[in-house]
Amino acid sequence: MEAPPQQSNPRPPYSLPKLALLAFLAMLAFAGNSILCRLALSSESIDPASFTTLRLASGATLLALLVSKKSNHPSNNGSWRSALTLLAYSATFSFAYVDLHAGVGALLQFTFVQATMIGYGLMRGEKLSILQSLGIMAAITGVTLLLLPGLQNTPPLIPSTLMAGAGISWGLYSIFGRSSKKPIQDTAGNFLKTLPIAILISLIYWPDFHLTLYGFTLAVASGAIASGLGYALWYTILPHLKTTTAATLQLSVPAIATLVGATFLLEPLDSRTIIATITILGGIWIYLSRPSKDRA
Numbered sequence: 001m002e003a004p005p006q007q008s009n010p011r012p013p014y015s016l017p018k019l020a021l022l023a024f025l026a027m028l029a030f031a032g033n034s035i036l037c038r039l040a041l042s043s044e045s046i047d048p049a050s051f052t053t054l055r056l057a058s059g060a061t062l063l064a065l066l067v068s069k070k071s072n073h074p075s076n077n078g079s080w081r082s083a084l085t086l087l088a089y090s091a092t093f094s095f096a097y098v099d100l101h102a103g104v105g106a107l108l109q110f111t112f113v114q115a116t117m118i119g120y121g122l123m124r125g126e127k128l129s130i131l132q133s134l135g136i137m138a139a140i141t142g143v144t145l146l147l148l149p150g151l152q153n154t155p156p157l158i159p160s161t162l163m164a165g166a167g168i169s170w171g172l173y174s175i176f177g178r179s180s181k182k183p184i185q186d187t188a189g190n191f192l193k194t195l196p197i198a199i200l201i202s203l204i205y206w207p208d209f210h211l212t213l214y215g216f217t218l219a220v221a222s223g224a225i226a227s228g229l230g231y232a233l234w235y236t237i238l239p240h241l242k243t244t245t246a247a248t249l250q251l252s253v254p255a256i257a258t259l260v261g262a263t264f265l266l267e268p269l270d271s272r273t274i275i276a277t278i279t280i281l282g283g284i285w286i287y288l289s290r291p292s293k294d295r296a
Helices: 016-042 048-067 080-096 102-123 130-147 157-179 183-204 213-240 243-250 252-264 271-288
Strands: none
Touching: 016 048, 016 080, 016 102, 016 213, 016 243, 016 252, 048 080, 048 183, 048 213, 080 102, 080 157, 080 183, 102 130, 102 157, 102 252, 102 271, 130 271, 157 183, 183 213, 243 252, 252 271
16 A cells, blocks of 8 residues: 655544544555455355455555546556556465465565565664564464464464565555555556456466456455445545554454454464464554654
8 A cells, every 4th residue: 555655744634533533444445455365265156366466456446436536547647666566465365365364464565565665674774772673583483383383373474474575565555655655546546557458368267267256346345335435435534644643553454354354254273373463463453553754
Protein backbone atom coordinates (compact mmCIF):
# COMPACT_ATOMS: atom_id res chain seq x y z
CA MET A 1 0.00 0.00 0.00
CA GLU A 2 1.54 3.31 -1.02
CA ALA A 3 1.53 5.92 1.73
CA PRO A 4 1.27 9.59 0.75
CA PRO A 5 3.68 12.07 2.29
CA GLN A 6 2.70 13.16 5.76
CA GLN A 7 1.22 16.63 5.87
CA SER A 8 0.88 19.06 8.69
CA ASN A 9 -2.79 19.64 9.42
CA PRO A 10 -3.35 21.13 12.87
CA ARG A 11 -7.10 21.33 12.34
CA PRO A 12 -8.26 18.09 10.74
CA PRO A 13 -11.75 18.13 9.20
CA TYR A 14 -12.73 15.02 11.13
CA SER A 15 -13.75 14.77 14.74
CA LEU A 16 -11.84 12.20 16.79
CA PRO A 17 -14.79 9.73 16.91
CA LYS A 18 -15.26 9.98 13.13
CA LEU A 19 -11.53 9.59 12.50
CA ALA A 20 -11.46 6.52 14.76
CA LEU A 21 -14.47 5.03 12.94
CA LEU A 22 -12.94 5.59 9.50
CA ALA A 23 -9.62 4.11 10.64
CA PHE A 24 -11.43 1.06 12.03
CA LEU A 25 -13.29 0.59 8.73
CA ALA A 26 -9.99 0.77 6.83
CA MET A 27 -8.48 -1.90 9.09
CA LEU A 28 -11.56 -4.08 8.53
CA ALA A 29 -10.98 -3.71 4.78
CA PHE A 30 -7.34 -4.80 5.11
CA ALA A 31 -8.32 -7.79 7.23
CA GLY A 32 -11.11 -8.45 4.76
CA ASN A 33 -8.56 -9.18 2.04
CA SER A 34 -7.19 -12.05 4.13
CA ILE A 35 -10.64 -13.38 4.96
CA LEU A 36 -12.03 -13.15 1.42
CA CYS A 37 -8.94 -14.71 -0.15
CA ARG A 38 -8.82 -17.57 2.34
CA LEU A 39 -12.57 -18.15 2.03
CA ALA A 40 -12.36 -18.34 -1.76
CA LEU A 41 -9.32 -20.60 -1.92
CA SER A 42 -10.16 -22.92 0.98
CA SER A 43 -13.53 -23.65 -0.62
CA GLU A 44 -11.79 -24.31 -3.97
CA SER A 45 -14.16 -21.86 -5.61
CA ILE A 46 -11.36 -20.27 -7.64
CA ASP A 47 -7.70 -20.91 -8.38
CA PRO A 48 -5.09 -18.51 -6.89
CA ALA A 49 -3.93 -17.13 -10.25
CA SER A 50 -7.48 -16.22 -11.27
CA PHE A 51 -8.14 -14.72 -7.83
CA THR A 52 -5.05 -12.52 -8.24
CA THR A 53 -6.06 -11.33 -11.70
CA LEU A 54 -9.69 -10.66 -10.80
CA ARG A 55 -8.68 -8.87 -7.60
CA LEU A 56 -6.27 -6.56 -9.44
CA ALA A 57 -8.68 -6.00 -12.34
CA SER A 58 -11.62 -5.09 -10.11
CA GLY A 59 -9.43 -2.86 -7.95
CA ALA A 60 -8.06 -1.14 -11.05
CA THR A 61 -11.56 -0.60 -12.41
CA LEU A 62 -12.89 0.98 -9.23
CA LEU A 63 -9.81 3.15 -8.66
CA ALA A 64 -9.85 4.29 -12.29
CA LEU A 65 -13.46 5.37 -11.84
CA LEU A 66 -12.54 7.23 -8.66
CA VAL A 67 -9.80 9.23 -10.38
CA SER A 68 -11.44 9.57 -13.82
CA LYS A 69 -12.39 13.20 -13.17
CA LYS A 70 -8.81 14.07 -12.20
CA SER A 71 -6.95 12.07 -14.83
CA ASN A 72 -7.95 11.23 -18.41
CA HIS A 73 -5.30 8.51 -18.60
CA PRO A 74 -4.99 6.76 -15.19
CA SER A 75 -2.48 4.27 -16.60
CA ASN A 76 0.02 7.12 -17.04
CA ASN A 77 0.19 7.50 -13.26
CA GLY A 78 2.24 5.35 -10.91
CA SER A 79 5.47 3.55 -11.77
CA TRP A 80 6.52 0.14 -13.04
CA ARG A 81 8.61 -0.65 -9.97
CA SER A 82 5.60 0.00 -7.73
CA ALA A 83 3.35 -2.00 -10.06
CA LEU A 84 5.74 -4.97 -10.01
CA THR A 85 5.90 -5.00 -6.20
CA LEU A 86 2.10 -4.72 -6.05
CA LEU A 87 1.82 -7.68 -8.42
CA ALA A 88 4.39 -9.69 -6.43
CA TYR A 89 2.45 -8.99 -3.24
CA SER A 90 -0.91 -9.93 -4.75
CA ALA A 91 0.31 -13.15 -6.37
CA THR A 92 2.28 -14.52 -3.41
CA PHE A 93 -0.58 -13.48 -1.10
CA SER A 94 -3.08 -15.54 -3.10
CA PHE A 95 -0.92 -18.64 -3.53
CA ALA A 96 0.03 -18.58 0.17
CA TYR A 97 -3.60 -18.60 1.28
CA VAL A 98 -4.24 -21.92 -0.42
CA ASP A 99 -2.80 -23.58 2.71
CA LEU A 100 -2.58 -20.84 5.37
CA HIS A 101 -5.25 -19.82 7.85
CA ALA A 102 -6.42 -16.21 7.59
CA GLY A 103 -5.05 -15.03 10.93
CA VAL A 104 -1.66 -16.74 10.59
CA GLY A 105 -1.27 -15.38 7.07
CA ALA A 106 -2.06 -11.82 8.14
CA LEU A 107 0.33 -12.14 11.09
CA LEU A 108 3.18 -13.29 8.85
CA GLN A 109 2.43 -10.66 6.23
CA PHE A 110 2.40 -7.67 8.55
CA THR A 111 5.42 -8.91 10.48
CA PHE A 112 7.48 -8.90 7.29
CA VAL A 113 6.00 -5.56 6.23
CA GLN A 114 7.38 -4.04 9.42
CA ALA A 115 10.68 -5.94 9.08
CA THR A 116 11.15 -4.62 5.54
CA MET A 117 10.45 -1.03 6.49
CA ILE A 118 12.62 -1.22 9.62
CA GLY A 119 15.44 -2.77 7.58
CA TYR A 120 15.13 0.02 5.03
CA GLY A 121 15.47 2.57 7.82
CA LEU A 122 18.59 0.87 9.16
CA MET A 123 20.14 0.87 5.68
CA ARG A 124 19.55 4.61 5.56
CA GLY A 125 21.51 5.05 8.77
CA GLU A 126 18.77 5.07 11.39
CA LYS A 127 19.92 3.96 14.83
CA LEU A 128 18.15 1.56 17.17
CA SER A 129 17.65 2.21 20.85
CA ILE A 130 17.90 -0.61 23.37
CA LEU A 131 14.09 -0.64 23.63
CA GLN A 132 13.72 -0.87 19.87
CA SER A 133 16.22 -3.73 19.72
CA LEU A 134 14.25 -5.58 22.40
CA GLY A 135 11.07 -5.06 20.39
CA ILE A 136 12.63 -6.55 17.27
CA MET A 137 13.97 -9.51 19.25
CA ALA A 138 10.50 -10.12 20.70
CA ALA A 139 8.92 -10.07 17.23
CA ILE A 140 11.55 -12.49 15.88
CA THR A 141 10.91 -14.77 18.85
CA GLY A 142 7.18 -14.73 18.08
CA VAL A 143 7.73 -15.64 14.43
CA THR A 144 10.09 -18.44 15.46
CA LEU A 145 7.50 -19.79 17.88
CA LEU A 146 4.81 -19.62 15.21
CA LEU A 147 6.86 -21.45 12.57
CA LEU A 148 8.85 -23.84 14.79
CA PRO A 149 8.65 -27.27 13.13
CA GLY A 150 7.48 -30.33 15.00
CA LEU A 151 4.76 -28.55 16.94
CA GLN A 152 1.05 -29.05 16.44
CA ASN A 153 -0.58 -26.84 13.77
CA THR A 154 2.76 -25.47 12.51
CA PRO A 155 2.06 -23.52 9.28
CA PRO A 156 3.46 -25.24 6.16
CA LEU A 157 6.85 -23.93 5.03
CA ILE A 158 6.21 -23.06 1.37
CA PRO A 159 2.98 -21.06 1.97
CA SER A 160 4.65 -19.33 4.93
CA THR A 161 7.59 -18.39 2.70
CA LEU A 162 5.21 -17.07 0.06
CA MET A 163 3.42 -14.94 2.66
CA ALA A 164 6.76 -13.61 3.88
CA GLY A 165 7.39 -12.60 0.27
CA ALA A 166 4.00 -10.90 0.20
CA GLY A 167 4.91 -8.92 3.30
CA ILE A 168 8.29 -7.89 1.87
CA SER A 169 6.63 -6.83 -1.39
CA TRP A 170 3.98 -4.81 0.47
CA GLY A 171 6.72 -3.15 2.51
CA LEU A 172 8.67 -2.20 -0.63
CA TYR A 173 5.46 -0.93 -2.24
CA SER A 174 4.92 1.32 0.78
CA ILE A 175 8.52 2.58 0.66
CA PHE A 176 8.34 3.35 -3.06
CA GLY A 177 5.14 5.33 -2.55
CA ARG A 178 6.44 7.74 0.06
CA SER A 179 7.33 10.28 -2.62
CA SER A 180 3.90 10.15 -4.24
CA LYS A 181 2.16 13.53 -4.59
CA LYS A 182 -1.12 12.01 -5.77
CA PRO A 183 -1.40 8.63 -4.05
CA ILE A 184 -4.86 7.56 -5.24
CA GLN A 185 -4.09 8.40 -8.88
CA ASP A 186 -0.71 6.65 -8.66
CA THR A 187 -2.31 3.60 -7.05
CA ALA A 188 -4.87 3.43 -9.86
CA GLY A 189 -2.03 3.55 -12.37
CA ASN A 190 -0.10 0.86 -10.51
CA PHE A 191 -3.13 -1.45 -10.49
CA LEU A 192 -3.64 -0.94 -14.22
CA LYS A 193 0.03 -1.64 -14.96
CA THR A 194 -0.16 -5.01 -13.17
CA LEU A 195 -2.88 -6.39 -15.43
CA PRO A 196 -0.86 -7.57 -18.48
CA ILE A 197 1.50 -9.63 -16.31
CA ALA A 198 -1.33 -10.84 -14.07
CA ILE A 199 -3.18 -12.11 -17.15
CA LEU A 200 0.02 -13.81 -18.32
CA ILE A 201 0.31 -15.58 -14.95
CA SER A 202 -3.28 -16.79 -15.32
CA LEU A 203 -2.45 -18.17 -18.76
CA ILE A 204 0.61 -19.97 -17.39
CA TYR A 205 -1.60 -21.58 -14.72
CA TRP A 206 -4.43 -22.24 -17.19
CA PRO A 207 -4.34 -26.03 -16.55
CA ASP A 208 -5.30 -25.27 -12.92
CA PHE A 209 -8.07 -22.85 -13.89
CA HIS A 210 -11.37 -23.23 -12.11
CA LEU A 211 -13.93 -20.56 -11.31
CA THR A 212 -17.37 -20.51 -9.76
CA LEU A 213 -19.75 -17.60 -9.31
CA TYR A 214 -18.98 -17.71 -5.58
CA GLY A 215 -15.23 -17.49 -6.19
CA PHE A 216 -15.69 -14.72 -8.75
CA THR A 217 -17.78 -12.72 -6.28
CA LEU A 218 -15.23 -13.07 -3.49
CA ALA A 219 -12.35 -12.03 -5.77
CA VAL A 220 -14.21 -8.96 -7.01
CA ALA A 221 -15.21 -8.03 -3.46
CA SER A 222 -11.58 -8.33 -2.37
CA GLY A 223 -10.38 -6.16 -5.26
CA ALA A 224 -13.08 -3.51 -5.49
CA ILE A 225 -14.16 -3.18 -1.86
CA ALA A 226 -11.40 -4.41 0.44
CA SER A 227 -8.57 -3.17 -1.80
CA GLY A 228 -10.01 -0.33 -3.91
CA LEU A 229 -12.35 1.34 -1.42
CA GLY A 230 -10.18 0.30 1.53
CA TYR A 231 -7.10 1.98 0.07
CA ALA A 232 -9.07 5.11 -0.91
CA LEU A 233 -10.48 5.39 2.61
CA TRP A 234 -7.05 4.89 4.16
CA TYR A 235 -5.49 7.58 1.98
CA THR A 236 -8.27 9.98 2.96
CA ILE A 237 -7.52 9.78 6.68
CA LEU A 238 -3.77 9.12 6.54
CA PRO A 239 -2.74 12.81 6.30
CA HIS A 240 -4.50 13.36 9.65
CA LEU A 241 -2.61 10.59 11.47
CA LYS A 242 0.91 10.57 12.84
CA THR A 243 3.21 8.12 11.07
CA THR A 244 3.55 5.94 14.16
CA THR A 245 -0.20 6.05 14.77
CA ALA A 246 -0.82 4.82 11.22
CA ALA A 247 1.75 2.04 11.64
CA THR A 248 0.35 1.00 15.02
CA LEU A 249 -3.21 0.90 13.68
CA GLN A 250 -2.17 -1.67 11.08
CA LEU A 251 -1.04 -4.00 13.85
CA SER A 252 -4.72 -4.60 14.56
CA VAL A 253 -5.18 -6.32 11.17
CA PRO A 254 -3.74 -9.74 12.17
CA ALA A 255 -5.82 -9.73 15.35
CA ILE A 256 -8.99 -8.91 13.40
CA ALA A 257 -8.24 -11.55 10.77
CA THR A 258 -7.50 -14.16 13.45
CA LEU A 259 -10.73 -13.42 15.33
CA VAL A 260 -12.90 -13.40 12.19
CA GLY A 261 -11.17 -16.52 10.85
CA ALA A 262 -11.77 -18.41 14.08
CA THR A 263 -15.39 -17.23 14.31
CA PHE A 264 -16.67 -17.52 10.74
CA LEU A 265 -14.18 -19.84 9.01
CA LEU A 266 -13.91 -22.12 12.06
CA GLU A 267 -10.12 -21.99 11.87
CA PRO A 268 -8.27 -23.46 14.87
CA LEU A 269 -6.97 -21.00 17.44
CA ASP A 270 -4.54 -22.75 19.77
CA SER A 271 -2.52 -21.36 22.66
CA ARG A 272 0.72 -21.29 20.64
CA THR A 273 -0.85 -19.09 17.95
CA ILE A 274 -2.25 -16.76 20.61
CA ILE A 275 1.10 -16.47 22.41
CA ALA A 276 2.98 -15.95 19.13
CA THR A 277 0.50 -13.27 18.07
CA ILE A 278 0.83 -11.38 21.35
CA THR A 279 4.63 -11.67 21.24
CA ILE A 280 4.94 -10.43 17.65
CA LEU A 281 2.47 -7.56 17.98
CA GLY A 282 3.88 -6.63 21.37
CA GLY A 283 7.40 -6.54 19.97
CA ILE A 284 6.41 -4.33 17.07
CA TRP A 285 4.44 -2.05 19.41
CA ILE A 286 7.54 -1.68 21.61
CA TYR A 287 9.57 -0.75 18.55
CA LEU A 288 7.01 1.87 17.51
CA SER A 289 6.89 3.32 21.04
CA ARG A 290 10.20 5.13 20.61
CA PRO A 291 10.39 8.81 21.65
CA SER A 292 8.63 11.27 19.40
CA LYS A 293 11.87 12.97 18.32
CA ASP A 294 13.01 9.71 16.71
CA ARG A 295 9.85 9.07 14.75
CA ALA A 296 9.84 9.21 10.98
